[in-house]
Amino acid sequence: MSDTIPIQLTVNGRQRSLRVAPHHTLLDVLRDDLDLTGAKECCLVGECGACTVIVDGRTVDSCLVLAVEVDGASVTTVEGLARDGSLSPLQQAFLDRGAAQCGYCIPGQLMSAHALLETNPHPSLDDVQEGLAGNLCRCAGYQQIVDAVLAAADGADR
Amino acid sequence: MSRDGVGASVTRGGGYDRVTGRQRYVADIHLEDVLHVKLVTLDCARARIRSVDASAAWRVPGVRLVTTAEDLPRPMPRFGPQFEDRPVLAVGETKYHGEPVAAVAAETRDAAEEAARLVHVDYEELPAVVTLAAALDPAAPLVQDPALRPGDPFATTNVLREHRVAWGDVDATVADLVVEHVYAFPMVTHFAIEPHAFMAAPDGDGIAVWSTIQHPYWLQRILAKLLRMPLSKVRVLAPDPGGAFGGKQHTKYEPLVAFMALRAGRPVRLVLSLEETFQAARRASASVRVRTGFRADGAFAFQDVAADYLVGAYADIADRVVSKGSYPACGPYRVPAGRVVGRGILSHTPPSTAFRGFGNPQVNWAVESNIDEGARALGIDRLEIRLRNLARRGEAFIPFDTPADGDWEQTVRTAAARIGWGTPLPPGRGRGIAIGIKSGPTTGLSYATVRLLADGSVIVYAGTSDMGQGARTVFAQIAAQELGAPLEAVTVVMGDTAVVPYDAQTSASRSSVLMGTAIQRACGQVRDQLRGMAARLHGIDEAGIVVERGTVRLPDRELPVLDVLRRGLGRLGGELIGNGEMRKEEEPGHPLGGSAAFWEFNCTAIEAEVDEGTGDITLVRHVTVSDVGRALNPLQVRMQDEGAAIQGLGHTLMEHYIFDDHGRIRNLGAIDYRIPTSMDLPLELHSEIVENGDGPGPYGAKGMSEGALLCVAPAVAAAVRDATGAVIRELPLTPERVWRALHGEPDRP
């Protein structure tokens, strides 16, 4: 590939230098070049949230962001939530509350919830429902997902 | 109930991988040396294909294969679970928007996409029929070539088949009141968040195929026949699907990728876009005419139901959806005379297939709504009229089928109590209540193998697909319970036809009941072997030994299973292997080929408020109560019920395909086709279960997970009518439709 562009990313704390096609999205690069398949492909138009990752502290639909646009950025994916093999409190709450059914939407839900709790550690029910409104789940009635986020937030209180 | 076993809300098997992003769905699996496939489709539904010119596509660097109908065996191989009508690629004529005409395989996804755009198809667009009225017009073009259905009296029409069930004499029955209306149900799609994905690779002298499929063994059978290979040479790998809901039951593009992999001599992968997935699977829309006869006291005199389902261009499993879906249309009621005619009508639309609830929600919406009409006309309370007619336990409400297998009144009264039926409401609010019923599996076959390893840990092999319903978890619980092993020591292996014994299918909420029983039986064989071991070791008769919950009880003492196992296996170690089988045989002469293994029974009650200025509906409270026999894992049961309830709000409030004059779906994809989000939830959602241990499955379980979707629509529409007086007989209840009904404006199609 001649017309690739070099970029630098920090992905889950690790420095990565790579060459990417100018039209490839961050999602393409994560999944195809870095084999980080936690972020999922579904609608590819920014509507479902399955591809949600955090770029410099903010959630983005990685299917809508070109990889070259995030040159130099720090990216966190679902693979970066657990530390040293132990789940983050949010992941643990998702597991304990049974938030994951098929699990396909869960990486995206976790990233949106993670970003929500970073900016709003004590969200109300409405805050959580609004914060996750961009993440579709077709399996659940959303109850357990929302419960898990509220439980993780509560835990942070103690 | 134990901490680990049946009845405990243990966390999901595979849950850790799902919250860490490690779960590998089909699209996440990387095969070395893989080629990427892109489909070539046309911008209309029906067209005569004159020629396909792939020369420009071949010039794209990285292109390794372009497959057209010419490159496949002749006559074109066709397949389908009921009728072998679906070609691997369109031949001569496309029949629906999105039907592939050719496919390109290239070294990169980019190259495949570019080359697919460059395949030039010379075609002539032909008129397409995409509605029931158009398909049934005597002048309508035939969707299928009559040669595909030799000897079929309907082959020269667009009727796929007609199914009739009847008892009593509807025409001779007199009623004090007859209510007749027509109800419309929209065409909707599964929208699993995981789009369909397929891979195939040559595998020695056979083939390996990866698919997001629900029925891997059915797929194996179809591939073996198409490829003329023995079953043993066709290996289907079926990682847990990322949601399926029926849409992934049957073979779609696996034959195409298999032919391409064999031709290329390399692995190929085809991951559909969400738009392509919308064109690959959807639910049948329907128009249902209901004529209900009532006696003055509210007792039903007769039900006369005619349901036309708009199925696609190829049958897929749609004919079964029609027959089994329409079959219990008269509901769980005492109906002295009943007649149901269900027809599948072919059209130039994507093949319709199974979708949670099968073909039941369509008729359920109609019949339950019509019961409300009668109650209103007779001045009888809508709950009361249902209770008055509801079948009591043991009553054969469909004369030739399984009698009522639950205390259904308890379910209905629970829902009524939770919604506060009969208590005063604030102005502008209304309530609705409806009952849903669906036949469980009518036939089935599941095998399971259970290995008790030398350290007391257990491996269960079960061919069920865990698509989110949690079968993996429940199976581990059953094995843990039966063998007294800790849950952490149980592994469940699924999704590989080369390793796991045969299972007919994952559908109709069958797996806990059928596969669960097979696993119980396999564990029973292991226990028998333990008894034999203990008898040998202690020189006593087997008859005096009981193995229960991890303990071997001899006449004079109790030993842990592990103790007997270690000594019995001896220095060479080894393991005990048990096999279990559960079959539900066909019943010749039964209209569905077999009676219901169980009935899925649900009552849904809604309290709603309507904004008369905008037509927006707010669900103040949504109550869903299901009779599950026994909840093997109460948390998972709740998740299934709530998920089904919210999914039901989709077709009730917002979801529907819209077609244009070319038969194209205008709202393909997530921007224009909306499903419920976390902002669309009822203000309160209550799910409850009734557990009387009266199911045929392990520990009294019945199948569940579809029930809570069945009757959402009639309950919501009834609440809207109660609140506002608006009468709407067509779904979804969009704000515009509600507003028009409220303001006396005609509905728009």
Ligand code: FES
């Ligand atoms: S895949 Fe990115 S939002 Fe749907």
Ligand code: FES
């Ligand atoms: S858990 Fe299946 S889509 Fe959310």
